[in-house]
Amino acid sequence: MSTGVSTSTDKIIVDKSRSLRNKAVTRTVRATRERLQTATGNSPGFEREMLQLHIDSAVQGALAVPVVVMLIAAVGLYLTQDATLLAWAVLALSMHAIGMLVARRARGKDITGEIVHRWQRRFLATQFLMGIAWAVFALQDCSQCSGVSFEFYKGSSLLVALAVTAMGTLMLRHAILCAFGPTVVALAVSTLLHPEPATVGMTAIVAAALVFLVFMTRRLRHTSAQLLSSQSEKDDLIAELEVAKAMSDEARRRAEEANLAKSRFLASMSHELRTPLNAILGFSEVMSTEVLGPLNNPVYKEYTSDIHRSGQHLLNLINEILDLSRIEAGKYDLSEESVHLVDIAEDCIGMVQLRARAKNITITEQVESDMPAVWADEKALRQVILNLLSNAVKFTPQGGEVTVKAGWTAGGGQYVSIKDNGPGIPEEEIPVVLSAFGQGSIAIKSAEQGTGLGLPIVQAILAKHNGEFILKSKLREGTEAIAILPAKRVLQSLPAVSETQAVAPRRKSFA
Structure with a gap:
C-alpha cells in the first residue's frame, strides 16, 4: 500500500525575495545602531524636532505677545497720555504678525534635515525684528512724567516681555x-548719553535678567534635548527588538522546515533502507552458514561474513539515528515495567562477552546482592548498558579489563558503573563526545570508529527516566561511565498504599 506524500508539501519552497528582505533588515539594524551610538542633543535629528516644537508653540501661543503688547500700551497711555505708544503697539504687532506668518508657513512644510538651519535663521530674523520693536519701546520718553515712575513702568514692561519671550522661544536657540x-544695546546707549540713576538701574536689571534667562533657557533646552534623546533611543530600541523578533521568527520557521524535512527523510530512510538491509542480512547469513549447500570457494564465505557484518553496522547506524530523532522530537515513549537492573547488566555482559574474549579482555562484575526491582523501560535500559559496554570493549586494548559495578547511590537510587583501562578521553573533549555525532581524538584514530550517537542516546534515555549520566575519564588511565536511576524509580522505596487511601481518591473523583 502506497504511503506517498505530495512532493509539493515535502519540499522546502525557497522564497527568492527572502534574501532581499534580509538585506533590508540588516540595513535597518545597522542604521539603528549608528543612531544609538551617535545620537546626541546637537544632532540634526533633534534640531529638527526642537524646531518643530518651537513652531507648534509659536502657533498655539500666538495671542500671548499681542496681549502683552496691548496691556503695555494701555498702561502707558494711562500714565503718559502719549499717542506714540499706540504707534509703537502697531509696530510691535506688525513684527509679531510677520513671525506668525513664517510659523504658519513652516507648519505646512516638511522640514528635512538639510533645511533646518535655514528655517532657524528665518525665525531668528523674526525675533530680531521683534527685538527692534522692544528697543523702540525702551527708547520711549515722557516729559510730563517723573523719571522714576516712567523708568519703573518701562523696566517692568520689559521684564514681563522678556519672560513671555523666553517661555515662547525656549526651543529656538539664541532666540532670546x-x-x-x-533692547539692551539701546538701553546701554541711552545710559551713556543720559547717565541718570533710574536709567542705569533699569539697564542693569534688564541686562541681568537677560543673562539669567539665556542661561536658564540653555539649561532647559539641554534637558529637553536629553528627553528627546531618551525617547529616540527608546524608539530605536523598540524598532531593533521588532527587527530582531522578525529575524528570530524567520530563523525559527526555517528551523521548523528543516526539522520537518529531516523527520520526513528519516521516516523515508527507515522504510526504504531497513527493508533491503533485512534481506541483505538474511541472505548473507544463509550463505555464510551454508544452509543451502557448501560454498566451493572459501573466499566467498569470507565475503558473505563481511557483507553481513557491514549490513549489521549500517542497520545499527540507522536505528541509532532514528532513536535520536525520536528523542529530539519528544516521541520516544517509555514502556515501563518492573525490572531488575542487575539482571539486565548480566544479560548485556553476555552479549559482549564474545567480542571481549576475541581481544582477551576480562570483564569483572561487582554487584550488590538482593537489590530490589526498579520501574523502568527494560529495552531502553538494555540499550543504555549495552552501548556503554560496547564502548568499553571497543576502546580497551588487548589484554585489558572492564569492571561492571551495580549498587545503591547515596540518595537511595541505583546505579550501574562501567569502567575500562583504555586510553581515556582528554577532559576538554568530554563535552564533544557527549554531543550528537561528536567523537574524541582517540575515537577518530581508532580502527573501530562509531557514529558518535551512543552516549547522547544514553543521556537522553536516562533523562527520560529522570536519571543522570556521569562520564569520568583520565588520559592514559581509562574511562568510567555511570548510569543512575533516581530513588523514586526503586519499587521497594515506595510506601505501600492502604486500601482506604486507594478508595478515598476514587470516591472523590466520582463526586
Whole structure:
C-alpha cells in the first residue's frame, strides 16, 4: 500500500525575495545602531524636532505677545497720555504678525534635515525684528512724567516681555538674545548719553535678567534635548527588538522546515533502507552458514561474513539515528515495567562477552546482592548498558579489563558503573563526545570508529527516566561511565498504599 506524500508539501519552497528582505533588515539594524551610538542633543535629528516644537508653540501661543503688547500700551497711555505708544503697539504687532506668518508657513512644510538651519535663521530674523520693536519701546520718553515712575513702568514692561519671550522661544536657540539683544544695546546707549540713576538701574536689571534667562533657557533646552534623546533611543530600541523578533521568527520557521524535512527523510530512510538491509542480512547469513549447500570457494564465505557484518553496522547506524530523532522530537515513549537492573547488566555482559574474549579482555562484575526491582523501560535500559559496554570493549586494548559495578547511590537510587583501562578521553573533549555525532581524538584514530550517537542516546534515555549520566575519564588511565536511576524509580522505596487511601481518591473523583 502506497504511503506517498505530495512532493509539493515535502519540499522546502525557497522564497527568492527572502534574501532581499534580509538585506533590508540588516540595513535597518545597522542604521539603528549608528543612531544609538551617535545620537546626541546637537544632532540634526533633534534640531529638527526642537524646531518643530518651537513652531507648534509659536502657533498655539500666538495671542500671548499681542496681549502683552496691548496691556503695555494701555498702561502707558494711562500714565503718559502719549499717542506714540499706540504707534509703537502697531509696530510691535506688525513684527509679531510677520513671525506668525513664517510659523504658519513652516507648519505646512516638511522640514528635512538639510533645511533646518535655514528655517532657524528665518525665525531668528523674526525675533530680531521683534527685538527692534522692544528697543523702540525702551527708547520711549515722557516729559510730563517723573523719571522714576516712567523708568519703573518701562523696566517692568520689559521684564514681563522678556519672560513671555523666553517661555515662547525656549526651543529656538539664541532666540532670546535676538529678541532682547537690541533692547539692551539701546538701553546701554541711552545710559551713556543720559547717565541718570533710574536709567542705569533699569539697564542693569534688564541686562541681568537677560543673562539669567539665556542661561536658564540653555539649561532647559539641554534637558529637553536629553528627553528627546531618551525617547529616540527608546524608539530605536523598540524598532531593533521588532527587527530582531522578525529575524528570530524567520530563523525559527526555517528551523521548523528543516526539522520537518529531516523527520520526513528519516521516516523515508527507515522504510526504504531497513527493508533491503533485512534481506541483505538474511541472505548473507544463509550463505555464510551454508544452509543451502557448501560454498566451493572459501573466499566467498569470507565475503558473505563481511557483507553481513557491514549490513549489521549500517542497520545499527540507522536505528541509532532514528532513536535520536525520536528523542529530539519528544516521541520516544517509555514502556515501563518492573525490572531488575542487575539482571539486565548480566544479560548485556553476555552479549559482549564474545567480542571481549576475541581481544582477551576480562570483564569483572561487582554487584550488590538482593537489590530490589526498579520501574523502568527494560529495552531502553538494555540499550543504555549495552552501548556503554560496547564502548568499553571497543576502546580497551588487548589484554585489558572492564569492571561492571551495580549498587545503591547515596540518595537511595541505583546505579550501574562501567569502567575500562583504555586510553581515556582528554577532559576538554568530554563535552564533544557527549554531543550528537561528536567523537574524541582517540575515537577518530581508532580502527573501530562509531557514529558518535551512543552516549547522547544514553543521556537522553536516562533523562527520560529522570536519571543522570556521569562520564569520568583520565588520559592514559581509562574511562568510567555511570548510569543512575533516581530513588523514586526503586519499587521497594515506595510506601505501600492502604486500601482506604486507594478508595478515598476514587470516591472523590466520582463526586
